[in-house]
Amino acid sequence: MKLSAFLLLLLSFNVSAITADTESAKFSLERLSNSLRQLNFSTSFVVVKNNQAEPYHWLHGIGDNEQELEIFTRLNGPRRDVLRQGKIVSYIEPEQEPYSIISSDVRSPIPSIFRGNISELEESYRFISVGRSRILGRVAQLVRIVSKDKYRFSYWLWLDQKTGLLLKMAVLTRQGQLLEQIQFTHIEVNEQLTDNLEQFQLTELPKVVELTQQQNKALSWQVDWLPQGFSVVKSNQHRLNSHNQGNEKAVEFMLFSDGLVEVSVYVNPSQEKFRAPEYASDGATIVFNHILQGIEVGIVGNIPLATAKKIAESIAPAVIDNVNNNAQGSKGEQQDD
Structure with missing residues (x-):
């Protein structure tokens, strides 16, 4: 009986520790989301994969009327810029007419969910707070976003303890093999908009184009x-x-x-x-x-x-029930793990 009581106590302690790690990790991810939406920052980072590094520059700030401003620039090769003023996103690419779309999602190497509702990931991933390390000369909290099944990769994030911003991200297989990573090389947080963003918020973006799709067209x-x-x-x-x-x-x-x-x-x-x-x-x-x-x-x-x-x-x-359900049900099916 004494041994059983000890085992129950030990199990209870382990469950409490896991719960605390999960809650701490989720808090860190929610702080990341808030920081990406609310702070004025200037950063540079490189995407490393296949023994190659692709550098980017990223500006973000809050302009007049609390409107988010954002500029992503690829630094190597032909220049490609992604610009955002609120819910208008513009794409500037070589040999293509600049255009804008209505969206709050900027296509970039940084997953857009990091600025969104982190709770949406809890169905498919576990959040684990691991420990602290030093990244870019800053104290960083390591948070792992771990797939609950074998059908996805896992993501390790190193988050700046001071600002909550991302300092490094790694994508790994279930066996721990590193596939690609993002390493920040510069980060600066300011109280005010940078001069570039001050000028950018006065810039008229390219004309918004309407994305035409075949509506109510059942797929085969x-x-x-x-x-x-x-x-x-x-x-x-x-x-x-x-x-x-x-x-x-x-x-x-x-x-x-x-x-x-x-x-x-x-x-x-x-x-x-x-x-x-x-x-x-x-x-x-x-x-x-x-x-x-x-x-x-x-x-x-x-x-x-x-x-x-x-x-x-x-x-x-396709099994057509109605024209609005022509591709797939609302959720993926449960699978064997």
Whole structure:
């Protein structure tokens, strides 16, 4: 009886410690979200993958009328800028006419959920507060966002203890293999807007374009399996030029997300009946393609190869209940772990 009481006490202590670590980690992530939305900062970072480093510069601030201002700039190669004034996002790219869209999501190497509602990730990931280390000459808290299943990668974040901002991020497999990382090389937090942002908030952005999609158009194909927590973000049909055949082919597109990771699915008929699976990886990103029974399926996303293969193999003719449910149910199916 004494031994049993001791074991119960030990178990209770371990559960309490795990709960405390989870709550501490979630608090740190919520602080990160607030800092990314509320602080005026100037940072530089590099994305490291495949033994290559891609440098970026990132400016963020709060302008007049509490409007968020943001500038992402890629520093190597042809200049590419992403600009944001509130809910207007502009893309400046070489050999392309500048354009703007209505969105609060800036496409960048930094996952947009980090500035959003962190609780949305709790269905698919565990938050673990590990300890402190020194990054960029600053005291950093290490928080792990760990996948609850084998179908996703995990993310380690080093967060500045003083400001709550991100100092480093690593993407790892379930076995602990490092796939890619983001290392900040400079960070500066200011009370006021920088001169660049002061000037930027007076700048007129390129004309907003409307993103046209085929509304109420039922898709012919659906995804029958997704890891738990994934839901459909959008789906549509479009046509691509087939240069080698001189005609166009219809492609169905579906985009899914679990809040942190996005997976794009492309489906189209093929004159080939079969092609063995082909894939290429770029850091954490997998590009998977195969042809089976005359149907070509492409998968792109930050997921393991086995996950991409399983999604591709689940493509099936759509069962149409109504025109608004043409790609996938609201959540991914429960899977074996």
